[in-house]
Amino acid sequence: MDESFGKDEKLKSKKLIDILFQEGKSVKKYPLKLIYLPITNPEITNFKTGVSVPKKLVKTAVGRNRIKRLMREAFRKNKYLVTSNFPKPYALMFIYISRDEISLEELKKVMIKVMEKFNEAENKQR
């Protein structure tokens, strides 16, 4: 199973991120929030995923780094849940909305639930 998470799959375009925050929909499961938007640009063929931890909630750079790394790890292990289910690519942004630290195990569980919610919402619409 492909568990890599390389450059190509990361959300890096500033423009795309701006559009995502303006027009994207979201699902929430504490302490995670997922903002998503279908990518209309035909050049881009795969999912683009980013993670974010607000400076307001986690004060130190070490703390934010730690949580972002755990989020990437949790996504990497479970990304098949979303990437294989849709014909069109999406831009995804996971945002951590708690002040407290979290273990990888717990984060994985929440990540899976958020992804399930996302699947439901998008499949219903189609």
Place this chain on the structure above:
RNA sequence: CAAGCAGGCCGCCUUAUCGCCAACGAAUUUAUUCGGUGGAGGAAAUUCCGGACACCAAAGGGCGGCAUAGUGGGUAACACCCACCGGUCUCGUUUCGGUUUUCCGAGGCGGGAUCAGGACUAGUGCAACAGAAAGGAUGUACAGGUAAUGCUGUAGUGAAAUCAGGUAAACUCUAUGCGGUGCAAUGCCAUGUAAACCGGUGUUUGCAAGCGGCCCGCUUGCUACCGGAGGGUAGGCAGCUAAAGGUUUUUGGCAACAAAAACCGGAGAUAAAUGAUAAGGGGAAUCCCGGUUAGCCGGGAGGAACAGAAUCCGGAUUACAGGCCUGCUUUUUUA
């Protein structure tokens, strides 16, 4: 051996698996695969000083403004570092005097801590209590003196009474230094469809903008003419890491440091890499059990601080579990 003080160093390790970033080398299906290699800190933090570098005019002149403040040295430079001098505090020791048990006062020598440590014979301001009077000063008593007068001395208040008084982390003065903005600097590529952009030529006046707050001065634009520039995405590349680098030895120097030689040469991301999991090792505080008069000994549980590079250096400041080393002081035990 223990405690305290001062200074310095380190600040989890090993293996496996799954991943991330970088340059390199192969292979091919030419954008992918494979391979081994390298990949956070002593503070990377605060952004408080000082530089390098870049652009703004060859960064220019004046006023204003800011910073620094014993002397000498080090350095690219500094508010940093070193040495010395001085003041203040403190400890030890010693001498002298009073008293003589303690104790008190003065001085010498030695150690430690600390100090924005230039100038109040330029001007201005400020000063509790006491005192007649505290800054263009001058009243009482006694004594002296004069043509005359606080003119002179003493007493009295006070830290200080015409003494070159005190005070500059008071204005100020003096000396020295400082232009501004910062790698989101800056350069290149790509983009542009039109009152825009780029290049060139010409340029009188006026206006506007920029060059630190003002003035000077300088530059640019507005105008005219000529030429250039059409897929999509909206970014990409350089700057970008070799550093006033480090280690060791020798020489010079009290030292900071400098010179020479040999060796090592070390992250470069950009919604931002350096991570996750498992096993083993290591283990402080604390807790539990057993033994012991106690110190303590044995076993088990427990599990590691502050903190993340963002152009690069030198410092300062602040945060920090635990461990190690060196020196000094003190106490106890043993020999």
